[in-house]
Amino acid sequence: MSATVLPGTAVSAQHVNLKLGPGLLQFSGANEAGPSIITTRAGTLNHSANGSKWWVESNSKRYVPAPQESVIGVIIQKLGEGFRVDIGSAHYASLDGLAFEGATKRNKPNLKIGCLVYARVSLAHKDMEPELECFDAQTRKSEGFGELKGGFLVKCSLKMCRDLLDPKHFLLPLLGARFPLEAAVGMNGRVWVSAKETRQIIAISRCIEAVDPDGGGMDEAGVKAFLSSLDV
Template sequence: MPLVLPGEQISAQHVNLKLGPGLLQQPSVDGKSPIVSTRAGELHHSANRSKWWIDSNSRRYVPAPQESVIGVVIARSGENWRVDIGSAHVASLDGLAFEGATKRNRPNLKVGSLLYARVSLAHKDMEPELECFDAQTRKAEGFGELKGGFLINCSLRMCRLLMDPSHFLLPLLGSRFPLEAATGVNGRVWINSKEPRHIIAASRCIEAVDPDGGGMDEAGVKKFLSSMDV
């Protein structure tokens, strides 16, 4: 993947173009809206070239619209909740931003509750906003409160690897034992299984595969799981 520096123009074009972290579309000039990089890193795009982003070794998550994140409720503010998503600013979650939510029927979230949410609004001068449904279908589609399980903190790079369907780790773990998982691009992974030993095994494997940690490959993970009798 090509390396880019801040300020470089990116030739990203698509009918349904979506820009991720590190890319910014500037105001239109002479009918053109150039896309420039805002950070140094590797330029990536999806298989159909509709999604573009820059992968850098950043330690802090920078919110971008449409991204999936895992947040922790830290306070209630009127009819809204304040949610920590690991970014510079706390995010806001409207009480009606859930499937089927009404003024009389709202989720009963408490301080410390975990959420799998989508960033609906992100701007460098504003607090990010979250919602717990798919914007097109208005259905939960897996978003909402995460009950039970265990939260793992890892690198932003590791989260993007886990969200790639072709990555080996989650399918490998799922072939060994029943496992639920939710991955946020903000450096957090939630896993759940009926047996605590399986949760421990999954969390240790994620830490071992993390490029900022051990960087273990598939063969190493299989050997690692065998040593734990899983």
């Protein structure tokens, strides 16, 4: 279920383990009703099947970090024991050198300027720069997070990233049925792709750009015809 909302719209979200995502703000009201929740952006209000997770989906141009979201960042500076990372938001993010699976003070990843990392937002606050970590908070394992070696970085709209993370979306399964590939999708408008052949990487990036709602908005039939013309 979804509904169109504007900034300041009251949301009646209630759950024992309530988690608010991007576009929602909770504060203590002045009445006895308890905490109140309002929207902070225009878009579509969504919630999970059990009503525990609520968020506002909008196709904004700039990424606004939110806790638990996966992002693809670029290392731009080394800072003492950590790194400063560009994730496409208004502020750079910080990544501690120990925020990797198995990392210790003597054994830390040697990331260089320009390296790509697939990370999770561990802290996001309007008055602080976001913080990242490259492991799963529950298992303390990498779970796919960490440095992204090789491949190619594709920039697209935020909505396209959300679409690619939907298991029902056709693009990645369609491409995977034609040739082996690897992909990491960040919620910040960046997709990392890798394949055995250069022409396959080019085909993947071209398809993402063509299917992007802010681009051509191509459908499944159009992608199949496009791939046939590329002979991949």
